[in-house]
Amino acid sequence: MPSAMLVLVGCQLVGELLRATFQVPIPGPVIGMFLLALVLGIRAKRTGTGRTPAPLKPVAEGLIANMGLLFVPAGVGIIAEAGVIRKEWLPIVVAVAGSTILSLIVTALVMHWTLRPAHADGADHEGGVS
Amino acid sequence: MNAALHHLWTPLSATPLLWLVVTLAAYVVGRQVQRACGGSPFASPVLIAILIVGATLLGTGTTYDTYFAGAQFIHFLLGPVTVALAVPLAENFALVRRHLSSIGLALLAGSLTSVISGVGLVWLLGGSRSVALSMAPKAVTTPIAMAVSDQIGGVPALTASLAILGGILAAIIGRHMLARFQIDDWRAHGLAAGVAGSGIAAAQVAALDEVGAAFAALGIGLNGLLTALLVPLLAALWR
Numbered sequence: 001m002p003s004a005m006l007v008l009v010g011c012q013l014v015g016e017l018l019r020a021t022f023q024v025p026i027p028g029p030v031i032g033m034f035l036l037a038l039v040l041g042i043r044a045k046r047t048g049t050g051r052t053p054a055p056l057k058p059v060a061e062g063l064i065a066n067m068g069l070l071f072v073p074a075g076v077g078i079i080a081e082a083g084v085i086r087k088e089w090l091p092i093v094v095a096v097a098g099s100t101i102l103s104l105i106v107t108a109l110v111m112h113w114t115l116r117p118a119h120a121d122g123a124d125h126e127g128g129v130s
Numbered sequence: 131m132n133a134a135l136h137h138l139w140t141p142l143s144a145t146p147l148l149w150l151v152v153t154l155a156a157y158v159v160g161r162q163v164q165r166a167c168g169g170s171p172f173a174s175p176v177l178i179a180i181l182i183v184g185a186t187l188l189g190t191g192t193t194y195d196t197y198f199a200g201a202q203f204i205h206f207l208l209g210p211v212t213v214a215l216a217v218p219l220a221e222n223f224a225l226v227r228r229h230l231s232s233i234g235l236a237l238l239a240g241s242l243t244s245v246i247s248g249v250g251l252v253w254l255l256g257g258s259r260s261v262a263l264s265m266a267p268k269a270v271t272t273p274i275a276m277a278v279s280d281q282i283g284g285v286p287a288l289t290a291s292l293a294i295l296g297g298i299l300a301a302i303i304g305r306h307m308l309a310r311f312q313i314d315d316w317r318a319h320g321l322a323a324g325v326a327g328s329g330i331a332a333a334q335v336a337a338l339d340e341v342g343a344a345f346a347a348l349g350i351g352l353n354g355l356l357t358a359l360l361v362p363l364l365a366a367l368w369r
Contacts, residue, residue, distance in 0.1 A: 070329075
Protein backbone atom coordinates (compact mmCIF):
# COMPACT_ATOMS: atom_id res chain seq x y z
CA MET A 1 0.00 0.00 0.00
CA PRO A 2 2.76 2.56 0.76
CA SER A 3 4.37 1.90 -2.62
CA ALA A 4 1.04 2.28 -4.39
CA MET A 5 0.35 5.57 -2.60
CA LEU A 6 3.87 6.67 -3.55
CA VAL A 7 3.16 6.01 -7.22
CA LEU A 8 -0.14 7.91 -7.11
CA VAL A 9 1.05 10.91 -5.13
CA GLY A 10 4.36 10.88 -7.02
CA CYS A 11 2.57 11.12 -10.37
CA GLN A 12 0.44 13.91 -8.97
CA LEU A 13 3.58 15.76 -7.87
CA VAL A 14 5.23 15.35 -11.28
CA GLY A 15 1.96 16.54 -12.84
CA GLU A 16 1.99 19.64 -10.62
CA LEU A 17 5.63 20.32 -11.51
CA LEU A 18 4.91 20.02 -15.24
CA ARG A 19 1.89 22.28 -14.87
CA ALA A 20 3.92 24.93 -13.07
CA THR A 21 6.88 24.67 -15.46
CA PHE A 22 4.92 24.87 -18.72
CA GLN A 23 2.07 27.04 -17.40
CA VAL A 24 -0.58 24.70 -18.82
CA PRO A 25 -4.16 25.24 -17.63
CA ILE A 26 -4.58 21.52 -16.79
CA PRO A 27 -4.49 20.52 -13.10
CA GLY A 28 -1.57 18.39 -11.86
CA PRO A 29 -3.64 15.27 -11.06
CA VAL A 30 -5.04 15.12 -14.61
CA ILE A 31 -1.52 15.38 -16.09
CA GLY A 32 -0.48 12.74 -13.54
CA MET A 33 -3.28 10.44 -14.72
CA PHE A 34 -2.14 10.60 -18.36
CA LEU A 35 1.49 10.11 -17.27
CA LEU A 36 0.72 7.03 -15.20
CA ALA A 37 -1.46 5.58 -17.97
CA LEU A 38 1.44 6.10 -20.39
CA VAL A 39 3.93 4.43 -18.05
CA LEU A 40 1.58 1.50 -17.40
CA GLY A 41 0.98 1.17 -21.14
CA ILE A 42 4.69 1.10 -21.96
CA ARG A 43 5.30 -1.38 -19.14
CA ALA A 44 2.52 -3.65 -20.41
CA LYS A 45 4.02 -3.62 -23.88
CA ARG A 46 7.47 -4.46 -22.56
CA THR A 47 6.44 -7.27 -20.22
CA GLY A 48 3.77 -8.57 -22.57
CA THR A 49 1.11 -8.76 -19.86
CA GLY A 50 -1.65 -6.24 -19.43
CA ARG A 51 -1.64 -6.68 -15.70
CA THR A 52 -1.17 -3.70 -13.41
CA PRO A 53 1.64 -4.14 -10.86
CA ALA A 54 0.26 -5.96 -7.83
CA PRO A 55 0.28 -3.32 -5.08
CA LEU A 56 -1.13 -0.58 -7.32
CA LYS A 57 -4.28 -2.30 -8.52
CA PRO A 58 -6.14 -2.89 -5.22
CA VAL A 59 -5.31 0.60 -3.93
CA ALA A 60 -6.44 2.24 -7.18
CA GLU A 61 -9.61 0.16 -7.23
CA GLY A 62 -10.35 0.88 -3.59
CA LEU A 63 -9.98 4.61 -4.12
CA ILE A 64 -12.08 4.61 -7.30
CA ALA A 65 -14.83 2.53 -5.68
CA ASN A 66 -15.20 5.16 -2.94
CA MET A 67 -14.63 8.22 -5.07
CA GLY A 68 -18.05 9.61 -4.15
CA LEU A 69 -16.94 10.18 -0.56
CA LEU A 70 -14.13 12.44 -1.73
CA PHE A 71 -16.60 14.89 -3.30
CA VAL A 72 -18.53 15.44 -0.08
CA PRO A 73 -16.32 18.22 1.38
CA ALA A 74 -16.43 20.22 -1.87
CA GLY A 75 -20.14 19.50 -2.25
CA VAL A 76 -20.94 20.90 1.18
CA GLY A 77 -19.51 24.16 -0.20
CA ILE A 78 -22.85 24.63 -1.94
CA ILE A 79 -24.25 26.01 1.33
CA ALA A 80 -21.66 28.78 1.12
CA GLU A 81 -23.06 29.65 -2.34
CA ALA A 82 -26.69 29.43 -1.22
CA GLY A 83 -27.14 33.20 -1.58
CA VAL A 84 -26.50 33.38 -5.34
CA ILE A 85 -28.25 30.09 -5.97
CA ARG A 86 -31.39 31.28 -4.17
CA LYS A 87 -31.40 34.59 -6.04
CA GLU A 88 -31.07 33.07 -9.52
CA TRP A 89 -32.41 29.61 -8.79
CA LEU A 90 -34.52 29.23 -11.92
CA PRO A 91 -31.81 29.81 -14.55
CA ILE A 92 -29.33 27.85 -12.43
CA VAL A 93 -31.53 24.80 -11.89
CA VAL A 94 -32.78 24.69 -15.49
CA ALA A 95 -29.31 25.23 -16.98
CA VAL A 96 -27.56 22.66 -14.78
CA ALA A 97 -30.24 20.04 -15.38
CA GLY A 98 -30.74 20.86 -19.07
CA SER A 99 -27.10 21.05 -20.09
CA THR A 100 -26.10 17.98 -18.06
CA ILE A 101 -28.88 15.84 -19.55
CA LEU A 102 -28.29 17.13 -23.10
CA SER A 103 -24.55 16.57 -22.89
CA LEU A 104 -25.02 13.09 -21.44
CA ILE A 105 -27.37 12.08 -24.24
CA VAL A 106 -25.39 13.72 -27.07
CA THR A 107 -22.09 12.16 -25.95
CA ALA A 108 -23.58 8.70 -25.53
CA LEU A 109 -25.57 8.85 -28.78
CA VAL A 110 -22.61 9.99 -30.91
CA MET A 111 -20.47 7.29 -29.30
CA HIS A 112 -23.20 4.70 -29.81
CA TRP A 113 -23.82 5.61 -33.48
CA THR A 114 -20.16 5.73 -34.44
CA LEU A 115 -19.52 2.42 -32.64
CA ARG A 116 -22.40 0.63 -34.35
CA PRO A 117 -20.38 -1.03 -37.15
CA ALA A 118 -17.86 -2.42 -34.67
CA HIS A 119 -20.71 -3.36 -32.38
CA ALA A 120 -21.66 -6.19 -34.73
CA ASP A 121 -18.98 -8.42 -33.24
CA GLY A 122 -20.81 -8.06 -30.00
CA ALA A 123 -18.24 -8.13 -27.26
CA ASP A 124 -18.34 -5.13 -24.96
CA HIS A 125 -15.91 -6.70 -22.55
CA GLU A 126 -13.10 -7.53 -24.91
CA GLY A 127 -10.82 -5.25 -22.81
CA GLY A 128 -7.31 -5.87 -21.59
CA VAL A 129 -4.09 -4.89 -23.28
CA SER A 130 -3.13 -7.48 -25.82
CA MET B 131 -26.36 20.68 31.06
CA ASN B 132 -26.26 23.20 28.28
CA ALA B 133 -23.12 24.74 29.71
CA ALA B 134 -21.48 21.32 29.97
CA LEU B 135 -22.38 20.57 26.38
CA HIS B 136 -21.00 23.90 25.31
CA HIS B 137 -17.83 23.13 27.26
CA LEU B 138 -17.42 19.90 25.37
CA TRP B 139 -18.48 21.24 21.99
CA THR B 140 -16.24 24.29 21.75
CA PRO B 141 -12.84 22.54 21.71
CA LEU B 142 -14.21 19.55 19.82
CA SER B 143 -15.69 21.60 16.99
CA ALA B 144 -12.30 23.18 16.38
CA THR B 145 -10.39 19.92 15.85
CA PRO B 146 -10.24 18.44 12.36
CA LEU B 147 -11.20 15.09 13.86
CA LEU B 148 -14.84 15.96 14.48
CA TRP B 149 -15.58 17.01 10.89
CA LEU B 150 -13.67 14.04 9.50
CA VAL B 151 -15.88 11.74 11.57
CA VAL B 152 -19.05 13.61 10.57
CA THR B 153 -18.14 13.42 6.86
CA LEU B 154 -17.30 9.72 6.98
CA ALA B 155 -20.36 8.90 9.07
CA ALA B 156 -22.65 10.84 6.73
CA TYR B 157 -21.27 8.93 3.73
CA VAL B 158 -21.64 5.58 5.50
CA VAL B 159 -25.26 6.47 6.27
CA GLY B 160 -25.71 7.47 2.61
CA ARG B 161 -24.43 4.08 1.47
CA GLN B 162 -26.68 2.25 3.93
CA VAL B 163 -29.67 4.18 2.62
CA GLN B 164 -28.72 3.30 -0.95
CA ARG B 165 -28.37 -0.36 0.00
CA ALA B 166 -31.74 -0.25 1.75
CA CYS B 167 -33.21 1.16 -1.47
CA GLY B 168 -31.90 -1.81 -3.42
CA GLY B 169 -28.91 0.10 -4.85
CA SER B 170 -31.14 2.67 -6.57
CA PRO B 171 -29.08 5.49 -8.09
CA PHE B 172 -31.77 7.91 -6.85
CA ALA B 173 -30.51 7.35 -3.29
CA SER B 174 -27.15 8.92 -4.14
CA PRO B 175 -24.79 8.51 -1.16
CA VAL B 176 -22.94 11.70 -2.19
CA LEU B 177 -26.15 13.73 -2.14
CA ILE B 178 -27.34 12.19 1.13
CA ALA B 179 -23.95 12.83 2.78
CA ILE B 180 -23.88 16.46 1.56
CA LEU B 181 -27.39 17.03 2.94
CA ILE B 182 -26.52 15.48 6.32
CA VAL B 183 -23.27 17.42 6.68
CA GLY B 184 -24.89 20.63 5.42
CA ALA B 185 -27.75 20.31 7.91
CA THR B 186 -25.25 19.61 10.71
CA LEU B 187 -23.25 22.73 9.86
CA LEU B 188 -26.35 24.92 9.66
CA GLY B 189 -27.77 23.40 12.85
CA THR B 190 -24.60 23.98 14.85
CA GLY B 191 -23.81 27.36 13.29
CA THR B 192 -20.46 26.11 12.01
CA THR B 193 -18.83 27.99 9.13
CA TYR B 194 -17.76 26.21 5.98
CA ASP B 195 -14.14 27.23 6.62
CA THR B 196 -14.13 25.51 10.03
CA TYR B 197 -15.67 22.41 8.48
CA PHE B 198 -13.23 22.36 5.59
CA ALA B 199 -10.22 22.57 7.94
CA GLY B 200 -11.20 19.06 9.02
CA ALA B 201 -12.64 17.71 5.80
CA GLN B 202 -9.69 18.79 3.68
CA PHE B 203 -7.97 15.49 4.46
CA ILE B 204 -10.69 13.71 2.55
CA HIS B 205 -10.79 16.41 -0.11
CA PHE B 206 -7.04 15.98 -0.68
CA LEU B 207 -7.55 12.40 -1.88
CA LEU B 208 -9.31 13.73 -5.00
CA GLY B 209 -5.82 14.22 -6.47
CA PRO B 210 -4.57 10.64 -5.97
CA VAL B 211 -7.90 9.15 -7.07
CA THR B 212 -7.74 11.14 -10.31
CA VAL B 213 -4.28 9.68 -10.93
CA ALA B 214 -5.63 6.24 -9.99
CA LEU B 215 -8.08 6.44 -12.91
CA ALA B 216 -5.00 5.71 -15.04
CA VAL B 217 -5.25 2.05 -13.96
CA PRO B 218 -8.57 1.16 -15.66
CA LEU B 219 -7.54 3.44 -18.53
CA ALA B 220 -4.24 1.60 -19.10
CA GLU B 221 -5.88 -1.82 -18.77
CA ASN B 222 -8.23 -0.93 -21.60
CA PHE B 223 -5.72 0.81 -23.86
CA ALA B 224 -6.36 -1.54 -26.78
CA LEU B 225 -10.09 -0.88 -26.61
CA VAL B 226 -9.57 2.87 -26.37
CA ARG B 227 -7.17 2.94 -29.32
CA ARG B 228 -9.57 0.98 -31.49
CA HIS B 229 -12.31 3.58 -30.95
CA LEU B 230 -10.22 6.74 -31.01
CA SER B 231 -12.22 8.53 -33.71
CA SER B 232 -15.57 7.72 -32.07
CA ILE B 233 -14.25 9.00 -28.76
CA GLY B 234 -13.00 12.21 -30.37
CA LEU B 235 -16.31 12.92 -32.11
CA ALA B 236 -18.46 12.11 -29.08
CA LEU B 237 -16.21 14.20 -26.85
CA LEU B 238 -16.36 17.24 -29.11
CA ALA B 239 -20.15 16.99 -29.52
CA GLY B 240 -20.82 16.43 -25.82
CA SER B 241 -18.45 19.12 -24.65
CA LEU B 242 -19.83 21.79 -26.99
CA THR B 243 -23.40 20.79 -26.10
CA SER B 244 -22.67 21.18 -22.40
CA VAL B 245 -21.02 24.61 -22.70
CA ILE B 246 -23.42 26.14 -25.22
CA SER B 247 -26.64 24.80 -23.67
CA GLY B 248 -25.47 25.72 -20.15
CA VAL B 249 -24.66 29.33 -21.04
CA GLY B 250 -27.63 29.59 -23.41
CA LEU B 251 -30.21 28.42 -20.85
CA VAL B 252 -28.97 30.84 -18.18
CA TRP B 253 -29.07 33.66 -20.72
CA LEU B 254 -32.56 32.73 -21.98
CA LEU B 255 -33.98 32.65 -18.45
CA GLY B 256 -32.55 36.04 -17.60
CA GLY B 257 -29.68 34.93 -15.38
CA SER B 258 -26.73 37.23 -14.82
CA ARG B 259 -23.61 37.17 -16.93
CA SER B 260 -21.42 35.94 -14.07
CA VAL B 261 -23.74 32.98 -13.47
CA ALA B 262 -23.70 32.20 -17.23
CA LEU B 263 -19.90 32.28 -17.29
CA SER B 264 -19.75 30.17 -14.13
CA MET B 265 -21.99 27.63 -15.89
CA ALA B 266 -19.77 27.28 -18.98
CA PRO B 267 -17.04 24.95 -17.62
CA LYS B 268 -19.22 23.18 -15.02
CA ALA B 269 -19.15 19.74 -16.69
CA VAL B 270 -15.44 19.16 -16.19
CA THR B 271 -13.59 17.95 -13.15
CA THR B 272 -13.84 20.51 -10.33
CA PRO B 273 -10.25 21.87 -10.26
CA ILE B 274 -10.24 22.53 -14.04
CA ALA B 275 -13.75 23.96 -13.88
CA MET B 276 -12.74 26.41 -11.15
CA ALA B 277 -9.56 27.50 -12.95
CA VAL B 278 -11.41 28.08 -16.24
CA SER B 279 -14.25 29.91 -14.49
CA ASP B 280 -11.77 32.25 -12.85
CA GLN B 281 -10.05 32.88 -16.17
CA ILE B 282 -13.21 33.88 -18.05
CA GLY B 283 -14.80 36.01 -15.31
CA GLY B 284 -17.09 33.51 -13.62
CA VAL B 285 -17.25 32.78 -9.88
CA PRO B 286 -15.03 29.73 -9.16
CA ALA B 287 -16.83 28.72 -5.94
CA LEU B 288 -20.19 28.85 -7.74
CA THR B 289 -18.76 26.80 -10.62
CA ALA B 290 -17.62 24.15 -8.13
CA SER B 291 -21.15 23.95 -6.71
CA LEU B 292 -22.66 23.72 -10.20
CA ALA B 293 -20.15 21.01 -11.16
CA ILE B 294 -21.19 18.98 -8.15
CA LEU B 295 -24.92 19.50 -8.74
CA GLY B 296 -24.49 18.43 -12.38
CA GLY B 297 -22.37 15.45 -11.37
CA ILE B 298 -24.95 14.24 -8.85
CA LEU B 299 -27.73 14.63 -11.40
CA ALA B 300 -25.76 12.74 -14.05
CA ALA B 301 -25.00 9.96 -11.55
CA ILE B 302 -28.64 9.70 -10.53
CA ILE B 303 -30.37 9.74 -13.91
CA GLY B 304 -27.56 8.64 -16.25
CA ARG B 305 -28.39 4.95 -16.52
CA HIS B 306 -32.11 5.57 -16.68
CA MET B 307 -31.76 8.21 -19.37
CA LEU B 308 -29.44 6.17 -21.60
CA ALA B 309 -31.55 3.05 -21.20
CA ARG B 310 -34.45 5.05 -22.61
CA PHE B 311 -32.34 5.66 -25.74
CA GLN B 312 -31.49 1.95 -25.87
CA ILE B 313 -27.83 2.58 -25.12
CA ASP B 314 -26.58 -0.33 -23.06
CA ASP B 315 -22.93 -0.09 -24.07
CA TRP B 316 -20.49 0.61 -21.22
CA ARG B 317 -18.11 2.42 -23.59
CA ALA B 318 -20.79 4.98 -24.47
CA HIS B 319 -22.13 5.13 -20.93
CA GLY B 320 -18.67 5.59 -19.37
CA LEU B 321 -17.59 8.30 -21.80
CA ALA B 322 -20.89 10.18 -21.40
CA ALA B 323 -20.62 10.05 -17.60
CA GLY B 324 -17.05 11.36 -17.73
CA VAL B 325 -17.86 14.15 -20.22
CA ALA B 326 -21.19 15.32 -18.77
CA GLY B 327 -20.84 14.53 -15.09
CA SER B 328 -17.08 14.26 -14.43
CA GLY B 329 -15.98 12.63 -11.19
CA ILE B 330 -19.26 11.97 -9.40
CA ALA B 331 -20.98 10.38 -12.38
CA ALA B 332 -17.76 8.52 -13.21
CA ALA B 333 -17.62 7.15 -9.66
CA GLN B 334 -21.08 5.69 -10.11
CA VAL B 335 -20.16 4.03 -13.43
CA ALA B 336 -16.73 2.91 -12.21
CA ALA B 337 -18.31 0.99 -9.35
CA LEU B 338 -20.38 -1.00 -11.85
CA ASP B 339 -18.08 -1.80 -14.76
CA GLU B 340 -14.37 -1.73 -15.51
CA VAL B 341 -14.67 -0.80 -19.20
CA GLY B 342 -17.08 1.94 -18.13
CA ALA B 343 -14.45 3.15 -15.65
CA ALA B 344 -11.79 3.34 -18.38
CA PHE B 345 -13.99 5.37 -20.72
CA ALA B 346 -15.17 7.59 -17.87
CA ALA B 347 -11.53 8.30 -16.95
CA LEU B 348 -10.87 9.19 -20.56
CA GLY B 349 -13.97 11.38 -20.67
CA ILE B 350 -12.89 13.32 -17.58
CA GLY B 351 -9.33 13.80 -18.76
CA LEU B 352 -10.05 14.69 -22.39
CA ASN B 353 -13.02 16.92 -21.62
CA GLY B 354 -10.82 18.70 -19.09
CA LEU B 355 -8.21 19.36 -21.78
CA LEU B 356 -10.77 20.40 -24.38
CA THR B 357 -12.73 22.68 -22.04
CA ALA B 358 -9.59 24.38 -20.74
CA LEU B 359 -8.69 25.24 -24.35
CA LEU B 360 -12.14 25.84 -25.83
CA VAL B 361 -14.11 27.76 -23.20
CA PRO B 362 -11.71 30.73 -22.87
CA LEU B 363 -11.83 31.01 -26.70
CA LEU B 364 -15.64 30.91 -26.80
CA ALA B 365 -15.85 33.36 -23.91
CA ALA B 366 -13.60 35.80 -25.78
CA LEU B 367 -16.09 35.70 -28.69
CA TRP B 368 -19.05 36.43 -26.38
CA ARG B 369 -18.38 39.99 -25.28
